[in-house]
Every structure is written in C-alpha cells, then in structure tokens.
Amino acid sequence: MSSVAVVLFTSDLRLHDNPVLRAALRDADEVVPLFVRDDAVHRAGFDAPNRLAFLADCLADLDAGLRDRDGRLIVRRGETAREVKRVVEQTGAASVHIAAGVSGYAAQREERVREALAGTGCDLRVHDAVVTALPPGRVVPTGGKDHFAVFTPYFRRWEAEGVRGTLAAPRTVRVPDGVSGDALPDRDTIKDLSPGLARGGEKAGRKLVTSWLHGPLADYEDGHDDLAGDATSRLSPHLHFGTVSAAELANRAREKGGPGGEAFVRQLAWRDFHHQVLAARHDASWTDYRPRHDHWRSDEDEIDAWKTGHTGYPLVDAAMRQLAHEGWMHNRGRMLAASFLTKTLYVDWRVGARHFLDLLVDGDVANNQLNWQWVAGTGTDTRPNRILNPVVQGKRFDPDGTYVRRWVPELAEVKRSAIHEPWKLAGPDRVGIDYPDPVVDLAEARSRFERARGLD
Incomplete structure (x- = not known):
C-alpha cells in the first residue's frame, strides 16, 4: 500500500525551490497538494479583489504545473484545519507538511491544524518559512x-x-486517486479589479x-x-x-x-x-511597535483627497492614482504617500495601511504594516520624525514631471518648472487646469506635527 503525505500550500505557490513540497515527496509515495480557501481570510478583510484575482492566476498555474508532472492541485473551501483533517481521513495520510508563517493568523492556523490532527496518527511537520x-x-x-x-x-x-x-522543481508528483476538490477560482468572476492589474502565477x-x-x-x-x-x-x-x-x-x-x-x-x-x-511581535500588525503617544487627526475630507489622489500635491496624487489603476505602487511613491498621510496630514498610519491592503496585490502584512510604521515613526526607523516633502521629492525623483504627467493628466501641459508646484501658476498659465489647490500648507503641517511630537 502506498504511503501518503499532504503538502498544505500557503504563501509558497510554486514548484521550483519549494522545500516543503520536496519534503513531502521524500516522505511518501503519493502526495496531496492542497490549498484551502479559508473563510477566516474573508472575515479578517484580507481577501481584497486584486489579491483574489492574482491568487486565482497562481492556483491555476500551480495546477497546470502539477498536471504536467502527473499530479493536480486539490482546492478546498472552508476552515483550514477541518479541511486538512478531512483529506487526511480520506487518504490515510501519515504526515502533513506546511511552511511556518510569521503572522498571528498563520500561528493560529498552525495550532488549529495541530489540534485537528491530534489522535489521527498523522504528524504535522512544520518547515522553515519559505x-x-x-x-x-x-x-x-x-x-x-x-x-x-x-x-x-x-x-x-x-x-x-x-x-x-536552490532546489529544482520535482519531475513527478503522484496524487492518490479518489481525493476531490472544489473548482479553481476564476479571475474573470471577480469584480472591482484595478484596470492595470498584472497577471499572477x-x-x-x-x-x-x-x-x-x-x-x-x-x-x-x-x-x-x-x-x-x-x-x-x-x-x-x-x-x-x-x-x-x-x-x-x-x-x-x-x-x-x-x-x-x-x-x-x-x-x-x-x-x-x-x-x-x-x-x-505579532501585535505589530495593528499596534505601535514604538509608541509615540500620538493623538492622530481624522479629517475625512483630507483622507478622501489622499485616497483618491486629489491632495493638490502632484507626486502624492500620481502615486495614489497608480495604486488605484495597477494595484501596485513604486516604493518611492509608497514612502512619500505614507509620509504625507501620517506626518503632513497627521492621520493614523492604520488608516493608510488599511487602504493599501484594500488595493495592493502585494498586500503583505509584514511588509505593508511595518513599512507604514517605519514611515510613521512608530516602527523601527532610527529617525522617527523625518518628513518627506512632496515638492522636494518630486524635484529629486521626477525632475521632468514625467511620472506626474503619466498619472495626473490634468497637468500634462504644465511646464516643467511648475509641475510640482502648480498652485504657483497664474494668469494664462492657469487657464484650463482643473486641478485642486493643496489640502494643507506644508509649513503649517510640519509645525503641527512637530508640536504633536513635542519637537517644537
């Protein structure tokens, strides 16, 4: 009788250089490649449309790669621990292999799988995060x-x-007969996607x-x-x-x-x-890593202007519009947009981090939340009170205004000398430009932030 192992895919949706899959293949004659679409992800608000679409691409590609190797991907919908236990009971699997995660959710998932397998005779083998x-x-x-x-x-x-x-991809993945799964998710059925969203897999x-x-x-x-x-x-x-x-x-x-x-x-x-x-520090995903005792502002009009790319500061607006269109943003743009929200508008970093998670296809809790904290000065930055000036940043990293013109077409015809300060235009140069005035004065905003942080 053939031995069976289960490999539970999480954030390792690949065949090349996958130590967890390799360990499962060494452990048994047959392997069940399993991915569970857990409802807990939905309840936590992490199943944003852009990531769901990219995930659908990834799962379809993983299934195709497995089929090229005589295997297939088993996709289940439900609570992860329950679905893993069902597969173990259906196949008589002696081991379940999973990569360690870093988030609180991943730790809870691992513990629930361990508890579900208790008494089944099936071992849970947790490998290094991949x-x-x-x-x-x-x-x-x-x-x-x-x-x-x-x-x-x-x-x-x-x-x-x-x-x-680096490990090579396996040549063959034998899957036991009789184990069934749900249909693969379909990218085309997902609504509210960013128009320029890249393909996954x-x-x-x-x-x-x-x-x-x-x-x-x-x-x-x-x-x-x-x-x-x-x-x-x-x-x-x-x-x-x-x-x-x-x-x-x-x-x-x-x-x-x-x-x-x-x-x-x-x-x-x-x-x-x-x-x-x-x-x-699992709690760093929602609490200040290094508290600054901030009393954040909450001006909904300013927050909405930031989200929609209508702050009146061209480089900030360009970055936010790129995010909306592509579900992705250049890293320099991310830093500037985060600095503007948290230090110029003095809005809680969690507001910005949540908006980014709603749109970013790479919306990773570790990178997103901790980069936001880094910029907000509540994280690991050794210079927690630095402020990125959007005008200075524009002149330095988009000197010709090419990036701004790409994403803020209202300013397409503005001359280079004014592209990052369009509010200075007057007379004929101002005619026909439908672009908002700045939502805040930079000098006043800096003074407000410094007073709030006790720096004045």
Whole structure:
C-alpha cells in the first residue's frame, strides 16, 4: 500500500525551490497538494479583489504545473484545519507538511491544524518559512533578544549567515486517486479589479525574474528611485504569493553581482527584516511597535483627497492614482504617500495601511504594516520624525514631471518648472487646469506635527 503525505500550500505557490513540497515527496509515495480557501481570510478583510484575482492566476498555474508532472492541485473551501483533517481521513495520510508563517493568523492556523490532527496518527511537520530568503529567527541578537529591531546590524548577520541553496522543481508528483476538490477560482468572476492589474502565477513570475536579472538589475542601484523610469523589479506580488522564491532570487542576484545586484539583495534583506519583526511581535500588525503617544487627526475630507489622489500635491496624487489603476505602487511613491498621510496630514498610519491592503496585490502584512510604521515613526526607523516633502521629492525623483504627467493628466501641459508646484501658476498659465489647490500648507503641517511630537 502506498504511503501518503499532504503538502498544505500557503504563501509558497510554486514548484521550483519549494522545500516543503520536496519534503513531502521524500516522505511518501503519493502526495496531496492542497490549498484551502479559508473563510477566516474573508472575515479578517484580507481577501481584497486584486489579491483574489492574482491568487486565482497562481492556483491555476500551480495546477497546470502539477498536471504536467502527473499530479493536480486539490482546492478546498472552508476552515483550514477541518479541511486538512478531512483529506487526511480520506487518504490515510501519515504526515502533513506546511511552511511556518510569521503572522498571528498563520500561528493560529498552525495550532488549529495541530489540534485537528491530534489522535489521527498523522504528524504535522512544520518547515522553515519559505516566503523569505532567510527564515525569521535564523539570526537573533546577542543578549537573549528574539529579534533585531534595527536593520543595519540585522543585515550584517543576514549576510554572514548566507541563504540556503536552490532546489529544482520535482519531475513527478503522484496524487492518490479518489481525493476531490472544489473548482479553481476564476479571475474573470471577480469584480472591482484595478484596470492595470498584472497577471499572477509561477510561470509569469519566473519569466519576470529572467528578464529582470538579464537587464534592469544592472542599473538598479542608480535607478531604483527613478519614478518615471520604473526601474524596479515589480516582483513583490510574486514574492508575496510565493510564486517566486526569495532565496533563489537572492542567490541569482548575487551571482550577477555588481552594484545593482548588491543593492537588490539588500532590499530582499529589508523584506526579511520586517518578517522577523512580525514573527516575534505579532501585535505589530495593528499596534505601535514604538509608541509615540500620538493623538492622530481624522479629517475625512483630507483622507478622501489622499485616497483618491486629489491632495493638490502632484507626486502624492500620481502615486495614489497608480495604486488605484495597477494595484501596485513604486516604493518611492509608497514612502512619500505614507509620509504625507501620517506626518503632513497627521492621520493614523492604520488608516493608510488599511487602504493599501484594500488595493495592493502585494498586500503583505509584514511588509505593508511595518513599512507604514517605519514611515510613521512608530516602527523601527532610527529617525522617527523625518518628513518627506512632496515638492522636494518630486524635484529629486521626477525632475521632468514625467511620472506626474503619466498619472495626473490634468497637468500634462504644465511646464516643467511648475509641475510640482502648480498652485504657483497664474494668469494664462492657469487657464484650463482643473486641478485642486493643496489640502494643507506644508509649513503649517510640519509645525503641527512637530508640536504633536513635542519637537517644537
């Protein structure tokens, strides 16, 4: 009689470099590749349309890859622990394999699966997290602390530790007969998608990796902040869903070397850094990591202007409109938009983080929430009161106004000298421009923030 193992896919929707799948294949003659669409994700508000559509692409691609290897993906809808137990009982599986997560939800899911399997004779085997290049907790500070709170010392240890080797995709995945699943989700049935949303799946992700490594990566150090040049990898959605391996990406970028490769690997380490913080401090997804005793404002008109890209500050508005159209935003735009909301408008970072999670296809709790906290000054930033000036940022990172004109067509004909300060236009230059005045004066906003933080 053939032995059976279950591999529970979570944020590792790939066949290449998947240690969890490899372990399950070593453990048994037949494997049930299982993905559970858990209703708890819906109740928590994390099943935003853009991510649901990308997920549908990922699951369809994973199923196709498994079928090429004589297997198939089993998709179930319901509570994860219950569905895992049902599959175990139906197949007589002796082990269930899952990658460790970093969020509170992931920890609860793991514990519920463990409890469901108690008494079944089936072992739960939890492997290192595979959504990062280096598993959270692999390196820790001296002195008994459970995580690094500052990036630079973390990065030194991260580099010294090194990233594991890359695994090939399996040639065959034998699935036991008789185990059934639900229909794969259909992207075309999902409403309210961003018009420019990218396609998901491992095939698309690997193609993007190849083009990135053999081209733009070389110029990444100099070009990653160029908003108009869009010289970033755009791999964040694939890293979030695990259709691309962060470990493989780090190894291949290092092989390419050069300033671009080094700068890109550093960004992957930043991503790992935030995951190790959240793994140690689950509450950092909704509470201040370092409280500043803020008394946040809540002006609904200003918040709405920010969300819709009508603040009167062109670079902020361009970034927010890119988010709405693509479900993605350039990292420099994310930093500026977050700084404007939390420090210029002095609005709670959780308001912005929630809006980003509603739209971002790469809406990752660790990266989204902790980057928002970093910018708000309640997180790990060693300069918590820095404020990004949208005019200065525009002149520095979009000097010709190309990015602004792309996303704010009302300003398409505005001359370069005024593109980031259109309120200064007067007379004939102002005619025909239907663009709002600034919602706030930058000097007054800075003074308000400094008083609130006790800096005046």
